[in-house]
Amino acid sequence: MAVIPVALAGRSYEVRIGSGLLADVASQCAPLLRKAKVPIVTDANVAAKWRDPVEAALRAAGKEPRWLIHQPGESAKSWDGLARTVEWLLAEEVERGDHVIALGGGVIGDLTGFAAAILKRGCGFIQLPTTLLAQVDSSVGGKTAINTPAGKNLVGAFHQPALVLADLDALDTLPMREMGAGFAEVIKYGILGDADFFAWCAANxxxxxxxxxxxxxxxxxxxxxxxxxxxxxxxxxxxxxxxxxxxxxxxxxxxxxxxxxxxxxxxxxxxxxxxxxxxxxxxxxxxxxxxxxxxxxxxxxxxxxxxxxxxxxxxxxxxxxxxxxxxxxxxxxxxxxxxxxxxxxxxxxxxxxxxxxxxxxxxxxxxxx
Ligand SMILES: NC(=O)c1ccc[n+]([C@@H]2O[C@H](COP(=O)([O-])OP(=O)(O)OC[C@H]3O[C@@H](n4cnc5c(N)ncnc54)[C@H](O)[C@@H]3O)[C@@H](O)[C@H]2O)c1
Missing domain, CATH: 1.20.1090.10 (Dehydroquinate synthase-like - alpha domain)
Known part of the structure; x- marks a missing residue:
């Protein structure tokens, strides 16, 4: 497992990268999950593939996972999607010291991160990115947002996660076209600042x-x-x-x-x-x-x-x-x-x-x- 620190004064966190992290989610997140109830926001595509293993891992550790499942796609990143998420977190009695889990691609990460940013003026959240794009880009860096009729990502906040677990196994169920979309963000790092990495990407x-x-x-x-x-x-x-x-x-x-x-x-x-x-x-x-x-x-x-x-x-x-x-x-x-x-x-x-x-x-x- 690779561990990459994101060094930010007072808001530093780790990005852990490897296989088997979702199956090990309970112990990876242990210090952050202080109550039995664990609120998890995801979408229906991700739930179909990854709800069972995540549920099993948390239950085995004595946790009680609670799920909010959105429709897949950008439409969840909306005022309606935000209201639904925040109301649900309030109903689940999430407190400022708690951590909400975002299990999914950039849509779920951006939406859940923004809901966490404004819930009770800011609660914690954990990113479990399941697309290549989310693993290499959107789950890291704390940009959270929703879309409005005026445009994409126009309403949001900077709110850093407390931990990011990028499980490479999640990529096994990702449609090929979504893999390609994520690869574009990978090769971007080479094109913008690292000629050797660009050459590696071109070859691999x-x-x-x-x-x-x-x-x-x-x-x-x-x-x-x-x-x-x-x-x-x-x-x-x-x-x-x-x-x-x-x-x-x-x-x-x-x-x-x-x-x-x-x-x-x-x-x-x-x-x-x-x-x-x-x-x-x-x-x-x-x-x-x-x-x-x-x-x-x-x-x-x-x-x-x-x-x-x-x-x-x-x-x-x-x-x-x-x-x-x-x-x-x-x-x-x-x-x-x-x-x-x-x-x-x-x-x-x-x-x-x-x-x-x-x-x-x-x-x-x-x-x-
Ligand atoms: N916050 C940031 O810094 C940042 C950076 C880049 C992009 N973004 C945002 O990210 C979003 C795009 O993210 P995305 O490309 O991950 O899209 P997405 O979250 O819509 O996921 C793409 C599709 O893959 C499905 N999916 C996700 N993981 C899966 C898995 N493991 N197996 C099977 N299906 C799976 C989803 O249900 C969805 O249909 C956009 O809203 C964009 O604005 C944010």
């Missing part, structure tokens, strides 16, 4: 997807190390360091908006395409070699992820996508910061990118190849 993507535990362990561990380092340096995204994690997200968000935040393009798939676009735009403005941009695109395509925006059949002009960016929550006093690349492993935040130039670039990318 297929093994990760095929369920090779050693490859998954290495990928999750290296990714969490990178995220923990960035979060420790810039917990609240104020110095610019944490903003590097948005690589591919501004382009990706526009693509998600244009496809209606639907299954047509999963968040991780949009980020994958967004990273290809960020790389190609960096080449276009003379920052990065065309060869490096091509390596980014081919590593992403090799993992079965979309790498050509023209293949999406969006049938819109570049300006339509650029206009979506105007509603990006990263918009700051009229400018939108873009994460661009000087090379693989060398990302930076550019604050002087003109959206009209992005629109022209996207016109070229959208044209049939």
């Amino acid at each position: 993507g297929a093994k990760i997807m095929a369920g090779d535990k050693a490859a998954q362990d290495y990928a999750v561990t290296r990714s969490v190390e990178a995220k923990a380092r960035i979060v420790a340096e810039d917990e609240r995204e104020t110095t610019g360091t944490r903003a590097l994690l948005n690589l591919g997200h501004t382009f990706g968000h526009a693509l998600e908006a244009q496809t209606g935040f639907s299954d047509r393009l999963l968040h991780g798939e949009a980020v994958a395409l967004g990273m290809v676009l960020a790389a190609r735009y960096s080449t276009r403005v003379g920052l990065m070699s065309a060869d490096d941009a091509a390596r980014v695109a081919s590593a992403i395509a090799a993992a079965g992820l979309p790498s050509e925006v023209s293949a999406l059949g969006l049938n819109c002009a570049g300006k339509v996508l650029a206009d979506h960016m105007l509603h990006d929550k990263k918009m700051d006093a009229g400018t939108l910061p873009f994460v661009l690349l000087r090379g693989i492993g060398d990302a930076f935040v550019a604050k002087d990118v003109a959206l009209s130039d992005i629109a022209t670039f996207l016109d070229d990318e959208l044209a049939p190849q």
Whole structure:
């Protein structure tokens, strides 16, 4: 088992990574579970696969698991989903010193973390991430949120978990397309700050997807190390360091908006395409070699992820996508910061990118190849 500390003054915690952690959940969480009753929030897909082993492990330790099961999908991350969660936690008499367990992907982690942040002005919570995306990204760093009709993740709080257990066995039941979406976030750490890790990802993507535990362990561990380092340096995204994690997200968000935040393009798939676009735009403005941009695109395509925006059949002009960016929550006093690349492993935040130039670039990318 790898143990990665997330070092934050007064709020430090561990991310433990390995196989068998869900089966061992009672002893892993023992010091945090002070009462018999253990509140667990999950979704129906995760419950179908993982409720029984988690229930059995807790009962064997004399605990009494209590379950709140949401419908799968983004719709749970809503005012309704939040109200349902908070009301349920109140009915379960959860106190500030208690810890709520979030068992699931980024949706359940973000929702439960936000409910924990506001319940009685803040109770504890534990992340048991069950998607690759949640293990390498959303469960670490304390960003919690819900969506509103005005946009995604617009209402939320920074609230760090007390512990994260990333059980690699959970990935065995994850649909392949969700694995791919998570792999996009893994390779992102290489593209933004670690050329060696990028090369490793490019060579080992297929093994990760095929369920090779050693490859998954290495990928999750290296990714969490990178995220923990960035979060420790810039917990609240104020110095610019944490903003590097948005690589591919501004382009990706526009693509998600244009496809209606639907299954047509999963968040991780949009980020994958967004990273290809960020790389190609960096080449276009003379920052990065065309060869490096091509390596980014081919590593992403090799993992079965979309790498050509023209293949999406969006049938819109570049300006339509650029206009979506105007509603990006990263918009700051009229400018939108873009994460661009000087090379693989060398990302930076550019604050002087003109959206009209992005629109022209996207016109070229959208044209049939
Ligand atoms: N807080 C952050 O820092 C942060 C970072 C990135 C993304 N996010 C958020 O994360 C969310 C996306 O997370 P996600 O990709 O994990 O999506 P998700 O939580 O919707 O999970 C994806 C799908 O996989 C299913 N699933 C989860 N684990 C499973 C398992 N082990 N076996 C079988 N099925 C399983 C879920 O039911 C769901 O249908 C978005 O809302 C995004 O905004 C947050």
